[in-house]
Amino acid sequence: MLEEMLEYQKKDGQLVKIEKEISESKAKKVVNQMVGIVKDAQQKLMQTEKNATILIKNYDTLNKSFINQQKITLKYLKLKAENEQDDAIVEYEKSIKDATTNLLLIQKNIAKLSKSITDTLKQFEQYKTDVIDAKKKHAQGMAAYNKLVESHEKEIEDLKKELVKLEKKVDPKLLAKYKKMREDKKFPIFVPLLNSSCGGCSMGLAVSQVNKLEEKGMLECENCHRIIYKK
Ligand SMILES: [Zn+2]
Structure with a gap:
């Protein structure tokens, strides 16, 4: 009963070795790495797009207030010219000064925003x-992996x-029991008793426990749940 199981495991071990070789291959690593890079860059792209939309909206708002402020300045300049002798002239001059300060401030913010937009x-x-590059490398990795x-x-x-047989x-x-543990990527599953210890x-x-093992021929390890057998 045990002998056949061990024979099966031995044969299956060859399969495990190949599977490991494939899953730990350089090609597989490249593929995984590139998938990560593409995902990351795509997320960044989406975020940058969102940022750009907000920046452009802010830019439009500032532009509008710039035009508005310009109108106000012109209005006061016109009023000042029309009422050269008026007492209200002091009032107009103050308004012009305020409006000009606002204009300069808005202009400064527009320039700042403009730079942010360019950077974004x-x-x-x-x-x-980055995405294009990673996709290219991913395709190359996939080709090598498939090969x-x-x-x-x-x-x-x-x-x-042979395993089916x-x-x-x-x-x-x-x-x-073997197949369940094999799915959990544990290998080998049946291990010998080595100096009263689990061979796994x-x-x-x-x-x-050793007595129990000797009596039944097999024992599940309490720690790793492999099946310990006596050689
Ligand atoms: Zn164990």
């Missing part, structure tokens, strides 16, 4: 370039066929 657009272009998978396809297929000889309960996680077993 530049940033937007940069992010766009790698393809190069192992036949081997994987053969191993799977071996499965029939294995105790179904053990196999079910090295946790020491109490004497009572």
Whole structure:
């Protein structure tokens, strides 16, 4: 019962090795990395677009108030010219001064905003370039990854066929336990007892547990839940 299980695990180990080689390959790393970069840059692009919209809106508002303030200035200048002898002239002069100060302030803010808009657009272009670049590298990575998978396809297929054959000889309960843990990426699942310790996680077993193992031939490790067997 145990022997067949171990034979199955040994064969499955070859598959695990190939799967690991593929999942830890440079190509796979590049692909994952580029997916991250594209996601990140796309998020930044969206944020920059939002920022640009707000900036442009602010720019429009300032422009409008600039025009408005300009009108006020002109109005007072006209009034001043028409009422050269009027006592109200002092009042007009003050208004003109205020309006001019406002105009200058608005102009300054417009210039500042204008620079922000330019910077934001530049940033937007940069992010766009980043996305294009990352997508290109992603495609290259995918091509290399697919090639790698393809190069192992036949081997994987053969191993799977052999595993199906071996499965029939294995105790179904053990196999079910095995498959569940295999899905959790734990390997190996059946481990030998090594100096009264679990051969998987090295946790020491109490004497009572060792006795139980000897009696039943197998024991689930309390720590890593692998199945410990006696050699
Ligand atoms: Zn263990």
